[in-house]
Amino acid sequence: MDNYVVEVKGVNKVYGKTIKTVALHNLNLGFKTGSFNAIIGESGSGKSTLLNILGTLDRPTKGDVIINGISTKNMTKGRLSDLRNETLGFVFQFHYLLPEFTALENVLMPYRIANGKADKKSRDRAREILNLVGLEKVENNLATNMSGGQQQRTAIARALMNQPKIILADEPTGNLDSQTTDSIYQLFRKINQELGTTFIVITHDRRVAEKADRIVEILDGRISLDIVK
Amino acid sequence: MKLAFEIALRFLKSSKGQTTLIVLGIAIGVSVQIFIGSLITGLQKSLVDKTVGSAPQITVSPQEDGAYILDSQAEAKTINAANPEEIKNLVAVTQGPAILNTSDESATILLRGFDWEAAQGIYKISDRIIKGALATNDNEIIMGEDLSKKLSLSVGDTIELITPARKTGKFLITGIFDLQVKSLNESWILSNDRAVQTFLETGEGVSQIEMQVNDVFAADEVAGDIKKRLNDDALVVTNWKEENAALLSGLSGQTASSLMIQVFVMISVVLGIASVLAISVVQKSKQIGILKAMGMHNPKASLVFLLQGFLLGVLGAFVGVGLGISLSWSFSTFVTNPDGSSLVPFFIDWSFIGISAGIAVAASTLAALIPAIRVSRLDPMEVIKNG
Ligand SMILES: Nc1ncnc2c1ncn2[C@@H]1O[C@H](COP(=O)(O)OP(=O)(O)OP(=O)(O)O)[C@@H](O)[C@H]1O
Numbered sequence: 001m002d003n004y005v006v007e008v009k010g011v012n013k014v015y016g017k018t019i020k021t022v023a024l025h026n027l028n029l030g031f032k033t034g035s036f037n038a039i040i041g042e043s044g045s046g047k048s049t050l051l052n053i054l055g056t057l058d059r060p061t062k063g064d065v066i067i068n069g070i071s072t073k074n075m076t077k078g079r080l081s082d083l084r085n086e087t088l089g090f091v092f093q094f095h096y097l098l099p100e101f102t103a104l105e106n107v108l109m110p111y112r113i114a115n116g117k118a119d120k121k122s123r124d125r126a127r128e129i130l131n132l133v134g135l136e137k138v139e140n141n142l143a144t145n146m147s148g149g150q151q152q153r154t155a156i157a158r159a160l161m162n163q164p165k166i167i168l169a170d171e172p173t174g175n176l177d178s179q180t181t182d183s184i185y186q187l188f189r190k191i192n193q194e195l196g197t198t199f200i201v202i203t204h205d206r207r208v209a210e211k212a213d214r215i216v217e218i219l220d221g222r223i224s225l226d227i228v229k
Numbered sequence: 230m231k232l233a234f235e236i237a238l239r240f241l242k243s244s245k246g247q248t249t250l251i252v253l254g255i256a257i258g259v260s261v262q263i264f265i266g267s268l269i270t271g272l273q274k275s276l277v278d279k280t281v282g283s284a285p286q287i288t289v290s291p292q293e294d295g296a297y298i299l300d301s302q303a304e305a306k307t308i309n310a311a312n313p314e315e316i317k318n319l320v321a322v323t324q325g326p327a328i329l330n331t332s333d334e335s336a337t338i339l340l341r342g343f344d345w346e347a348a349q350g351i352y353k354i355s356d357r358i359i360k361g362a363l364a365t366n367d368n369e370i371i372m373g374e375d376l377s378k379k380l381s382l383s384v385g386d387t388i389e390l391i392t393p394a395r396k397t398g399k400f401l402i403t404g405i406f407d408l409q410v411k412s413l414n415e416s417w418i419l420s421n422d423r424a425v426q427t428f429l430e431t432g433e434g435v436s437q438i439e440m441q442v443n444d445v446f447a448a449d450e451v452a453g454d455i456k457k458r459l460n461d462d463a464l465v466v467t468n469w470k471e472e473n474a475a476l477l478s479g480l481s482g483q484t485a486s487s488l489m490i491q492v493f494v495m496i497s498v499v500l501g502i503a504s505v506l507a508i509s510v511v512q513k514s515k516q517i518g519i520l521k522a523m524g525m526h527n528p529k530a531s532l533v534f535l536l537q538g539f540l541l542g543v544l545g546a547f548v549g550v551g552l553g554i555s556l557s558w559s560f561s562t563f564v565t566n567p568d569g570s571s572l573v574p575f576f577i578d579w580s581f582i583g584i585s586a587g588i589a590v591a592a593s594t595l596a597a598l599i600p601a602i603r604v605s606r607l608d609p610m611e612v613i614k615n616g
């Protein structure tokens with residue numbers, strides 16, 4: 001119960017009105033501040049559903065999501081948007097960059113959503129993050145003019161822009177080769193250690209999962225395994 | 230706002246083909262509006278100008294037949310004060326019927342006298358003299374071209390006039406005029422005010438005060454102002470609109486049909502924009518979804534699409550105004566009468582163009598409303614789930 005940065009309490013998720021699919025069964029799960037967590041489980045087990053609920057993108061059918069000690073149950077859409085903007089960073093399997101903007105502009109986007117205009121300080125910070133993910137050379141490329149790995153790293157840089165407390169990543173390296181995958185996880189670890197950002201990462205890759213502080217396995221919407229190292 | 234504007238701009242830039250097409254659509258709509266609008270207005274202007282441009286548009290005369298306005302200068306002052314912005318070309322006219330006798334023929338004419346300088350405003354007599362000069366002395370007159378031909382008279386001849394009161398007088402023809410209206414050229418004999426006042430024995434009195442107004446279509450309102458100001462039951466105020474009801478109803482019919490055309494053009498433009506933007510919402514749903522996931526509020530996301538509508542409208546209106554003006558210009562330059570003068574004079578009404586452009590911008594923004602609402606309903610989950 002203590003110092004969880006994000007926590008689900010009694011969360012149920014049921015899809016469909018006539019044919020009901022129960023994706024999550026009465027789930028209770030908390031993640032500690034600064035921890036690096038892997039979520040594993042077979043396809044269709046409910047991992048993405050859980051992550052999206054943790055990220056307030058989806059609402060649970062029953063139960064509550066507590067972020068930073070505050071219940072999100074009764075928050076308005078606008079309040080939830082602000083919460084996502086300030087405390088959460090998302091990395092999805094697909095990068096979802098805005099193809100109309102350059103890498104640097106994409107990285108600045110979360111900042112600009114909050115503040116409108118990007119000042120010099122924020123620009124410097126965006127460049128710094130791009131440096132961190134090794135993209136200083138392509139910062140002015142349009143999102144479409146980068147390789148898959150570069151796009152995914154840009155998406156990671158974007159997730160870091162507002163210095164979120166939590167990064168939620170859903171198979172962030174699903175489309176990348178093993179070398180790029182390694183470098184991205186090294187980067188995650190580095191950010192986790194240097195900035196104390198909490199990571200919750202869905203992965204199919206056992207090798208990756210084993211490097212995490214904690215492995216949670218989901219099976220048919222229930223926790224089947226929870227290993228803390 | 231700035232971010233929404235920038236995103237809107239990038240979205241438009243990224244699909245150049247679509248943007249060009251839709252801008253062209255708006256531009257054509259606006260240019261058709263401007264073209265038809267200025268065509269109709271130009272047509273009406275020239276028609277009205279031909280009808281009343283060289284005629285009095287408001288006339289103040291005594292109620293009683295054959296009575297005179299005695300203190301015409303004071304009355305003119307009062308009239309002018311009724312609406313000094315609109316009233317122009319005031320002229321006092323002394324007139325009366327007479328019979329013209331030559332050695333072998335006679336004709337009924339209307340003898341009219343006014344101060345040549347004041348009459349210049351409405352009748353532009355000095356430009357209409359085709360032979361001789363203005364009649365400046367007593368017992369001098371000028372005569373219409375058609376009348377002079379009919380009676381075989383010319384400059385230097387003397388004529389005799391007889392009033393209904395059987396007073397006779399001899400007059401020297403000093404000039405021939407052409408007012409470009411046959412009925413006037415056949416029946417009017419003009420002279421200076423003193424000569425006519427003396428001959429008709431009106432003393433200082435004049436028959437009527439005539440004037441024009443800046444906005445010919447406001448003549449009835451100005452006439453009303455004058456009536457109120459004069460506050461004199463012995464005087465009647467008439468205006469050209471009362472006497473040209475048929476022409477006016479024709480004009481308003483024209484205006485109404487041009488308005489209809491414009492409304493339909495605008496509706497088709499709006500539908501076009503709405504459908505293209507609706508497609509664009511689908512095309513950009515990934516971007517919108519991720520922006521929302523990153524914390525963009527719904528109204529902001531909608532604003533992106535409203536701004537796209539607005540930008541398209543501004544761009545389309547801009548191009549459309551240019552296109553419309555050049556279309557009107559070409560029409561008036563290349564579509565001409567046999568004598569080379571343009572069939573419809575080139576006429577630019579900036580306020581009308583401004584209104585057309587404004588309506589286009591407003592309509593485009595409004596058309597973006599439906600896509601904008603769809604955007605606010607878009608759930609980022611849909612995008613993220615479906616890749
Ligand atoms: N929109 C939906 N409507 C109905 N059922 C859904 C919907 N979304 C997910 N489900 C169901 O919920 C369950 C969990 O789905 P979820 O996407 O969380 O699985 P996952 O563990 O992320 O799988 P994968 O590893 O393939 O991504 C599945 O049985 C799925 O069919």
Ligand SMILES: [Mg+2]
Pocket residue numbers: 047048049170
């Ligand atoms: Mg999944």
